[in-house]
Amino acid sequence: MTTSRVKSAERVLDVLDLLARRGVPLATAEISSALDLPKSTTHHLLNVMRDRRFVSYWADQRAWTLGVSAFEVGASYMRSGPLHREGQRFMLALTQSTDETSHLAVLQGSDVIYLDKREPLKPGVRLVTEIGTRLPAHLTAVGRAILSRLDVEQISALYEGYTWPTRTGTGPSTLAELRELLAAARESGYAVEENATTSGINCIASPVITRDGRPVAALGVTFLSGSKSAEESALIADRVRAVSAEFSADLGDRMVESPTADM
Structure with missing residues (x-):
């Protein structure tokens, strides 16, 4: 695996960990600031994660939460x-x-x-x-x-x-x-x-x-x-x-x- 892919994987995990720890919807800017990432990088990561249902975007709040795929991973851990x-x-x-x-x-x-x-x-x-x-x-x-x-x-x-x-x-x-x-x-x-x-x-x-x-x-x-x-x-x-x-x-x-x- 290339260094860039490893870094991307680390950033995805950082986003998941942040959303899990905060427990409240977070705006893109808040995620970007908390993880010290460029806003463009954060936006790209979140869109990819949304496509895979690991995060959800709530338009009325303009904020992100964990998605159903994250829940499914957690539920699998609870089972196995x-x-x-x-x-x-x-x-x-x-x-x-x-x-x-x-x-x-x-x-x-x-x-x-x-x-x-x-x-x-x-x-x-x-x-x-x-x-x-x-x-x-x-x-x-x-x-x-x-x-x-x-x-x-x-x-x-x-x-x-x-x-x-x-x-x-x-x-x-x-x-x-x-x-x-x-x-x-x-x-x-x-x-x-x-x-x-x-x-x-x-x-x-x-x-x-x-x-x-x-x-x-x-x-x-x-x-x-x-x-x-x-x-x-x-x-x-x-x-x-x-x-x-x-x-x-x-x-x-x-x-x-x-x-x-x-x-």
Whole structure:
């Protein structure tokens, strides 16, 4: 593949990533500015991507969003991706044993994306988070669980110049505060979040780790604040930690950074 084609492919992926991260329609000029691309290049890329249905143009807003082909790619990953496929039975095990909602999430940059969830059969409140939701990792138990397994340099690089957004007025607002939470999570094997993403909602999560120690996801259990005693919360934490360890052992070394040995 020529260098120019590789560059074009990188730019297409940059556009998709930008639209996914922003989550709102963006004008051509906004995309051009965010990616530091000439407007003519941006316009050409968007038209090609529109022809392939990876983006859609909304004339009333004069702006672009992800298209149906992007959704189809994401849906295919949800059906066939190893984390989602293998994680379903572990989420089910958590939900059945705790009678609460379980989640599977992955880290992307300084955010987490919720890949899937399982809700209990009991009637009542259905809790956040919807599949595909993106939230700041530092506010969530699943995010903190994954971050707790990264080294000091990785955390520093990830949060350099970070603005520390908040949703409820709680949660870490400095790197030092986050490091304190991550140290506790690493020592205990699980992270706890109380009311930081949604008022009245708590979550306990543990990382899913490959054989070489790399965190690739987290499993979490979410429940209403005040609905559990200290003993019940401790039992949930033990269960989350145990099921995440089972998931980690099941993955083994099947997830690798790069398939160089097969190329």
